[in-house]
Amino acid sequence: MDVILFLVFAIIAVVCAINVVVQSHPISSAVSLIGVMGSLAILYLLLGAEFIAAAQVIVYAGAVMVLFIFVIMLLNAGTEVRKGRSLMVQVLGVPLLIALLGVLAFFVQRLYPRSTVHFGGFRGGSALAIGRALFTTYLLPFEITSILILIAILGAIVLARKELE
Amino acid sequence: MIDSFVVITLIKVLVVFAVLMTTLAYLQWVERKVIAHIQVRPGPYRVGPHGLLQPLADVIKLITKEDLVPPYVNKPLYLAAPFLAITMALLSISVIPFGPEIKVAGYSTLMQLTDLNIGVVFVLAVSSMGVYGIALAGWASNNKYSLLGGLRSSAQMISYELPLSLAIAAPLLISNTLSLRTLVEKQAGGILQWNVLHGPFPQIFSFVIFLIAAFAETNRVPFDLPEAENELVAGFHTEYSSMKFASFFMAEYANMITVSCMATLLFLGGWMAPWPAAYGSSFVPPAIFAIAGLIALYHGVNYSRKRDKYTLPAFGVIFLIVAGILLLPVVQAWLLPLFWFCAKTGAILFGFMWIRGTLPRFRYDQLMGFTWKFLFPVAMLNLLVTGFLVAWFS
Numbered sequence: 137m138d139v140i141l142f143l144v145f146a147i148i149a150v151v152c153a154i155n156v157v158v159q160s161h162p163i164s165s166a167v168s169l170i171g172v173m174g175s176l177a178i179l180y181l182l183l184g185a186e187f188i189a190a191a192q193v194i195v196y197a198g199a200v201m202v203l204f205i206f207v208i209m210l211l212n213a214g215t216e217v218r219k220g221r222s223l224m225v226q227v228l229g230v231p232l233l234i235a236l237l238g239v240l241a242f243f244v245q246r247l248y249p250r251s252t253v254h255f256g257g258f259r260g261g262s263a264l265a266i267g268r269a270l271f272t273t274y275l276l277p278f279e280i281t282s283i284l285i286l287i288a289i290l291g292a293i294v295l296a297r298k299e300l301e
Numbered sequence: 302m303i304d305s306f307v308v309i310t311l312i313k314v315l316v317v318f319a320v321l322m323t324t325l326a327y328l329q330w331v332e333r334k335v336i337a338h339i340q341v342r343p344g345p346y347r348v349g350p351h352g353l354l355q356p357l358a359d360v361i362k363l364i365t366k367e368d369l370v371p372p373y374v375n376k377p378l379y380l381a382a383p384f385l386a387i388t389m390a391l392l393s394i395s396v397i398p399f400g401p402e403i404k405v406a407g408y409s410t411l412m413q414l415t416d417l418n419i420g421v422v423f424v425l426a427v428s429s430m431g432v433y434g435i436a437l438a439g440w441a442s443n444n445k446y447s448l449l450g451g452l453r454s455s456a457q458m459i460s461y462e463l464p465l466s467l468a469i470a471a472p473l474l475i476s477n478t479l480s481l482r483t484l485v486e487k488q489a490g491g492i493l494q495w496n497v498l499h500g501p502f503p504q505i506f507s508f509v510i511f512l513i514a515a516f517a518e519t520n521r522v523p524f525d526l527p528e529a530e531n532e533l534v535a536g537f538h539t540e541y542s543s544m545k546f547a548s549f550f551m552a553e554y555a556n557m558i559t560v561s562c563m564a565t566l567l568f569l570g571g572w573m574a575p576w577p578a579a580y581g582s583s584f585v586p587p588a589i590f591a592i593a594g595l596i597a598l599y600h601g602v603n604y605s606r607k608r609d610k611y612t613l614p615a616f617g618v619i620f621l622i623v624a625g626i627l628l629l630p631v632v633q634a635w636l637l638p639l640f641w642f643c644a645k646t647g648a649i650l651f652g653f654m655w656i657r658g659t660l661p662r663f664r665y666d667q668l669m670g671f672t673w674k675f676l677f678p679v680a681m682l683n684l685l686v687t688g689f690l691v692a693w694f695s
Contacts, residue, residue, distance in 0.1 A: 163440060167378065170433070190422040198429025199459065202436070206455045209440050209448060263419065263479050 138255035142182055149175040161215045162208045166201060173197040185261030309410050317414060321394055325554045326356035332654045339658035350612040360547075368543040371442070378441035383541065383548035386434025390555035393427040396420040397562045398482045400572045400638035412572075412635065413482065420481035421473065424563060425466060428518065432458040434552065435520070439537035450536030453526045453665065457517055460672045461524075465514035467680035468507040471687040472496040472567050475504070485571030495570035501690040506683045508568045510676060512652070515560035517672070519553060522657040526665055561649040562642075569645045572638035586640045587627040594620030 152171035159165045173196040180189040260269070270278050330345060330352065337344025345352030370379070400412035417423050432455055439451015473479065475496055476487045488495050496504045517524040526536075533539070538549045565571060574582035594617045601613030627636055663671070 163375075163378070163437075167437070186417075186419050187422065190419050190426045193426035194422070194429050198426060198432075199462070202429075202432055202455050202459055205433070205436055205440075206452065206459070209436070209452055209455070212448075263422075 138182055142179065142255070145175040145178045145182075149179070160218070162213045163205065166204050166208060169204070170197050170201045173201065180261075182255055183261075184255070184258040187261055187263045187266055189261075305408060309408060310414070313410070313414055317394065321391070321555070321558070324558065325551050326360060328554050328558070328650065329359070329550075330356050331650075332657070335651065335654040336658045339655070350608070350615075363544060363547040366543040368545065371540050373443045374540060375441040375443060378437050379540075380545075382434050382438035382441060383545040383552075384434075385437065386431060386552040387548040387555070389427055389431040389434060390552035390559070393424045393559045394555070394562075396423050396481060397559070397566070398485060398571065399642050400635055403635040411482070412639070416480060416482050418480045421469060421479050421484070421567075424481075424559065425469070428556070428559070429458075429462060431552070431556065434549070435537050438541065438549070442537070442540040444540055446533040446535075447537050447539045450526075450533050450539075454520060454537060457520075457524065457526065457668065460669060461514045461517035461676075464510050464672060464676040464680040465518060467677070467684050468511040468514060469563075469567060471502075471507040471680075471684050472504045474684075474687050474691050475499055475502075481566050481571075485566055485573065488570040489573050491573075491577055492570070492575040495568065495573070497568040501694040502687045504568055504683075504687070506679065507687075508564070510680050510683070511564055511568070512649070513676060514672075515564065516653070516656070517668075519556040519560060521553075521557065521653055523660040523663050524668060525662060526668060557650060557653055558646070561646045561653070564649050565642060565645040571645075572642040574637070574641050583633060583637055586637060586644075587624040590620050590624035590627060594618070594624060 149172050152168045152175065155168035156165045156172065159168060173192060177189040177192040177197065180186075180192060260266075333355075334344040334352070345355040348354045348358045370376070395414040396417050398411065398413035398416065402409055402411050435458075436451045436455040439447045439449070439454070442448070473484075476484045478484055478487065488499070492498060497508045498505070516522075520526075538546055541549065574585075576582045597613045597617035597620060601609060601611075601617055604610045604613065626632060627640070
């Protein structure tokens with residue numbers, strides 16, 4: 137059951153991810169990206185990380201992608217036109233992509249030669265466990281990330297003000 | 302054992318779905334009646350006694366209407382949007398608990414479809430996905446009014462989700478759980494144990510913030526700018542007709558029910574009675590129905606409209622029978638919690654309608670300024686004070 141669900145949602149995620157690149161309209165790409173985020177959340181759920189799954193849906197599928205779609209709708213971006221592609225892209229594009237995927241698969245295989253996945257075997261996915269980990273083991277990275285985000289917000293405000301004046 | 306689980310779950314799904322659909326249809330009748338009485342007119346009165354068959358007539362009308370798809374729309378997204386809206390609106394009811402564990406014919410089961418240990422977060426996640434139905438409908442319609450409606454709704458929903466989440470977080474700090482069932486069980490034992498009045502810091506502020514943000518999240522008056530009919534024709538659903546329009550309509554009402562249930566569970570103690578049964582709280586529901594029945598009988602005898610001579614006594618007798626059923630000890634174990642849950646949720650739903658009949662619509666800049674400059678800081682402050690006091694007293 138778990139394996140079937142995993143295969144179904146993994147395939148949906150991959151197909152949506154390809155669709156993000158292939159689609160010519162920004163809204164269609166964004167909707168495909170929501171599909172990727174949603175199926176990733178279900179994969180997290182299958183692995184036993186229910187809080188991360190819910191956070192994935194709230195933050196990525198719910199908030200970030202709504203902002204993306206909002207901006208695309210606000211700018212009223214139209215369909216992208218396919219520009220004349222150079223000879224190198226036409227000849228080398230597909231072989232290079234396959235080579236990259238092959239190299240990635242090779243390294244993953246070499247790094248984790250005997251790893252298997254136990255569905256539901258992971259027990260650290262509850263809100264309690266994540267909260268405890270964030271405020272004990274990973275306190276420093278957590279605080280540094282919050283400062284990083286603060287800097288990003290300040291930068292955005294400074295840039296927006298310059299635009300106004 | 303596993304078979305009985307499957308059968309019981311299927312029965313529960315069917316019951317909850319049927320009750321929810323009926324409530325959706327009749328909520329609209331109740332709303333029309335409430336608004337009508339606020340405006341001193343009788344409201345729907347022709348189809349059935351007191352217009353009680355009006356929802357049925359509306360459903361038949363909506364199903365048989367011509368289903369137009371304008372030629373200039375983006376077809377896949379145009380067709381997917383109402384489906385998305387209604388799915389997300391109905392999905393969150395699956396984790397809402399209506400009452401305690403009950404025993405029926407030897408099987409014990411929860412009055413809830415599933416008890417997730419992250420129920421609160423699940424409802425938040427599903428409701429945050431609901432905005433796509435409206436935003437994509439507005440964009441895919443390829444109509445400038447629809448687009449404006451979709452834009453407004455996505456901006457409004459992002460903005461009001463922040464105070465909403467912060468207002469939800471504060472009672473969670475007191476109850477110390479994310480499961481909706483445990484949340485209610487911790488509020489047992491009378492009105493002073495409900496999160497809205499519970500120490501160390503009564504959550505009255507976050508209750509009000511939650512309600513205001515919930516009005517905005519469900520696009521209700523005074524925050525119904527996505528469909529402001531005097532500026533945007535009908536907003537995001539201008540180009541939708543027949544059942545596709547009905548899907549948006551049902552999604553709005555289903556969202557109203559969900560947020561009312563959430564307010565009941567988070568702040569008002571769910572299905573718990575306002576004071577313990579030892580002090581006679583179990584006699585309140587029969588008394589309410591008995592009084593309602595007697596009032597209906599009185600007005601049936603001294604009728605003001607000719608038709609009331611027969612309909613009001615019938616209603617009175619029905620109310621008295623319900624009061625009698627509520628007194629039976631056999632069904633009290635599960636009917637009384639259900640009564641309290643429905644009464645609290647219904648009171649909040651009535652508040653929704655009352656405000657619709659009272660307040661005018663916000664201006665768009667007022668809407669945005671209100672949430673970012675007032676609601677969000679207040680919710681933040683409330684969360685900080687709650688967290689500090691919970692840490693201090695524990």
